[in-house]
Amino acid sequence: SQTIHQWPATLVQPVGSPLSLECTVEGTSNPNLYWYRQAAGRGLQLLFYSVGIGQISSEVPQNLSASRPQDRQFILSSKKLLLSDSGFYLCAWSVGLSNYGYTFGSGTRLTVV
Amino acid sequence: ILNVEQSPQSLHVQEGDSTNFTCSFPSSNFYALHWYRWETAKSPEALFVMTLNGDEKKKGRISATLNTKEGYSYLYIKGSQPEDSATYLCAFGAGNMLTFGGGTRLMVKP
Numbered sequence: 001s002q003t004i005h006q007w008p009a010t011l012v013q014p015v016g017s018p019l020s021l022e023c024t025v026e027g028t029s030n031p032n033l034y035w036y037r038q039a040a041g042r043g044l045q046l047l048f049y050s051v052g053i054g055q056i057s058s059e060v061p062q063n064l065s066a067s068r069p070q071d072r073q074f075i076l077s078s079k080k081l082l083l084s085d086s087g088f089y090l091c092a093w094s095v096g097l098s099n100y101g102y103t104f105g106s107g108t109r110l111t112v113v
Numbered sequence: 114i115l116n117v118e119q120s121p122q123s124l125h126v127q128e129g130d131s132t133n134f135t136c137s138f139p140s141s142n143f144y145a146l147h148w149y150r151w152e153t154a155k156s157p158e159a160l161f162v163m164t165l166n167g168d169e170k171k172k173g174r175i176s177a178t179l180n181t182k183e184g185y186s187y188l189y190i191k192g193s194q195p196e197d198s199a200t201y202l203c204a205f206g207a208g209n210m211l212t213f214g215g216g217t218r219l220m221v222k223p
Contacts, residue, residue, distance in 0.1 A: 032209055043119075043215030044202065051209070090156070097209050099145040099164055104156040 002027035006105030019078040023091030119214035136203030140184035145206035
């Protein structure tokens, strides 16, 4: 069966420090992969999605970046965190068309101090 | 940018009350409408996916309806229980993308 792993679960980082959040999927090949963020009091905002290795689409301009070095690995990074980067980050995967929905990871609570 | 709206933003009900909330979405280029249940610090859990106008889905005490022509879906919870407390998200599907609404946060008091 397919599983998705996301880590770490919580993170407290100072302003200006780098960030790396990792997401891996098991049990499927060539998944679509997504990074979402929920900022305080707001809904889920799509940050990045990827339909294949090395293919990244950015939905919102920001100081975050994403990479997909392997088929089932999706990494969210920042060189220098801002206070506004605080939030709850979710990784998700899907098999293709949106009829099938997403399966989400367990999320990372990031607090930038 | 697709506009997916949910109302109300939050809802407090007593145990045993029945409740419903709304998701509105674009009525063009429709693929699917999804409902998720999201508890704090956990992954969103898929409840329903609906693709056809007039669809009605049911899982236990929770049901949902879909009107693609006017662009809305209702989620109903019959006889709310404290364990129903969560944020309920709807998501509009177009192509291989989901656009989420802001969610309705439901709190059920014992």
